[in-house]
Amino acid sequence: MTKEFEPKIVAFVCTYCTYAGADLAGTSRLKYAPNVRIVKLPCTGRISPMFILKALQKGADGVLISGCHPGDCHFTSGNLHARRRWTVFRSLLNFVGIPDERIWVSWISAAEGNKFAEIINEMTEKLKTLGPFEPYKTLIRDIESPAEI
């Protein structure tokens, strides 16, 4: 019996909005896919592109970045910096062949527990149809497996 492919999603979220929203999804007992690993940061402004690269390097099939809506940032403007940063970085990743469909960005507030659950479910479904991120996985395998003579 072959196991269905379970995508690994890493979600980089801000403490004051999306993490609280995820918490709300939990306390409301909403069902959402267990494929997500959540990394809590104080603000989306803190999320460095290096984190995304690290997630991909360690075998993530998809990455979610989520924070407060513009205008509602706990630190006033962190998400506004993040918005510019992700516009640029996402287009660079896409240009190099790391497709848009694997890098998701959203604004989820502390009250939007439903939205969090929905996005995780949607992302998991989409990644199941896309399959594992093979091109990157071959890169990782090539350097981690012993050399063959």
Add this chain to the structure above:
Amino acid sequence: MGNTLEEHIKRTRQLLECGEVAMVIGYERGSVENRRRATFVKEVSELERMVLDGLCCENLANYLVREELLRSFDGKKVAIFLTTAGVRSVNILAAEGQINPDCVIILGFEAEKPGELDSAIKMLDGEHVDHYADSIQQLKSRGFVNDRAQVIVKLEMMSAEERFAFWREQFSRCVKCYACRQVCPMCYCRRCIVDCNQPQWINASAHDLGNLEWNLVRAFHLAGRCVGCGNCERACPAGIPLMLLNQRMAQEVLKEFNHFAGESSTQLPVLADFKKDDPETFIL
């Protein structure tokens, strides 16, 4: 301030003689006939080794942030031969707090056919970055209409897998010599991200994964800061088309944020700034 080569050379002599500049940075003949390299002239007698022709392509602004050189400026100004791209570099370095633009005397020039020995050289007017504001605006309004733009369009028509395969193949030749970093005026970090190992974000080894990560991150760190001088691509011993990445990023910031690197010495870096109505088409 003149617009013939003779007048530029006369000016450098004048500046050195009166002690206003500590050195003149220009070009001299390289190790073989078709190469030119940077030269650093401190005495009038050394001026005779300076040349200026179509083979003088290197963006010399790089040397304005080399710390070993800065120490020998000795509080005086420095005169430097620059194309308009080089002037934009000076603007960005000033905006990022790395140099004082009032201490740089620009000897502006443009080659009609860069890379060709018999190219005509046009001297530009203006010794201070502010004098180039109009010509830089003209460059901005022209946008990116060149051969590279065509290649970029072709790449974007491929599928993501095809693009990944293309870039993986290109980066497989990278040997991590970091020549691209060394010749870039914008790469002045004392401790580069690739040198950080606690934690290590980028694999420093020259294998496909590390090569992809390095080139990707460098392109990102140059987004909105690259002036397209081509130093990196010329310096790369593996012939990687780095300018495709850099130009794609320059096109992106121009389209999304109307940002053109090096417009003025007080322009805010594109990723250090934001607007309430920045585009966010892809955000859920």
